[in-house]
Amino acid sequence: MKKQHWQVLEPIEAIVFDCDSTLSLIEGIDQIAERKGVLAQVHHLTERAMSETGVFNTMYTERLEFVKPNFEDMLWLADRYYENRTEHVNEVIEILAGLGKKLFIASAGLLPPIELFAKRLHIPAEHVHAVDIYFNEDGSYKNYDHQSILIEHKARVVGKIKESYPRIVHIGDGMNDVEAAYIATRFIGYGGKAYRAKVAELSHFYILCRSLLPLLPLLLTAEEAASLKNNAARCYEEGLQLLRHGEVEGAA
Numbered sequence: 196m197k198k199q200h201w202q203v204l205e206p207i208e209a210i211v212f213d214c215d216s217t218l219s220l221i222e223g224i225d226q227i228a229e230r231k232g233v234l235a236q237v238h239h240l241t242e243r244a245m246s247e248t249g250v251f252n253t254m255y256t257e258r259l260e261f262v263k264p265n266f267e268d269m270l271w272l273a274d275r276y277y278e279n280r281t282e283h284v285n286e287v288i289e290i291l292a293g294l295g296k297k298l299f300i301a302s303a304g305l306l307p308p309i310e311l312f313a314k315r316l317h318i319p320a321e322h323v324h325a326v327d328i329y330f331n332e333d334g335s336y337k338n339y340d341h342q343s344i345l346i347e348h349k350a351r352v353v354g355k356i357k358e359s360y361p362r363i364v365h366i367g368d369g370m371n372d373v374e375a376a377y378i379a380t381r382f383i384g385y386g387g388k389a390y391r392a393k394v395a396e397l398s399h400f401y402i403l404c405r406s407l408l409p410l411l412p413l414l415l416t417a418e419e420a421a422s423l424k425n426n427a428a429r430c431y432e433e434g435l436q437l438l439r440h441g442e443v444e445g446a447a
Contacts, residue, residue: 201445203413209296211352212298214325216368223276223305225237251347255339264305277312281407283430363380369394370393385407387405412434
């Protein structure tokens with residue numbers, strides 16, 4: 196089989212996913228803000244961070260002070276993440292895990308709901324990196340982990356994972372994800388929820404459609420692809436057709 200320029204030549208060992216607007220088609224903080232009636236105050240901060248500046252501590256604090264999420268909000272958001280999961284995310288994760296890939300989540304979102312969401316995707320808790328949040332005894336919001344490097348330096352987390360798995364791919368939708376592009380073997384931007392021109396420009400490849408199936412041809416060697424059977428092979432072929440029909444910038 197002829198090797199294509201978008202096809203990896205050596206097996207990828209680990210894949211690090213962003214969560215919000217990547218594994219799920221929602222921004223968690225905006226969902227809670229809407230639930231609390233403060234979406235107008237929060238959404239423009241989220242959008243600016245994703246499209247232009249990346250996430251930074253003062254903005255993170257400002258959003259949480261508007262929202263003040265409680266413990267019940269964490270359980271509610273975990274369900275919202277799964278209800279709005281990105282198209283074919285279950286199939287893609289099952290196929291990658293079946294090929295022995297190590298799967299991680301690295302997110303500047305809140306840890307409790309992302310851990311619960313990851314569990315439903317069969318990604319182990321020890322592979323989930325997100326920002327911890329603290330509650331008072333009555334479950335009301337207390338504070339968050341201001342020292343978390345995920346808020347401003349997600350690339351450090353990707354770099355740490357790379358120490359164990361040198362051939363690593365990172366997938367995300369925002370500017371704080373792009374920071375890891377120079378560390379990863381391949382950085383794949385996801386624009387199925389919202390097209391972000393600056394992220395697209397800095398990505399090795401940029402997915403335009405809602406489905407995550409184009410990840411399969413972008414992550415698997417020709418030999419791995421040939422080993423797929425039944426539904427896994429059908430998913431790969433569908434992802435390949437999306438890629439060939441222009442749904443991935445950089446793959447033409």
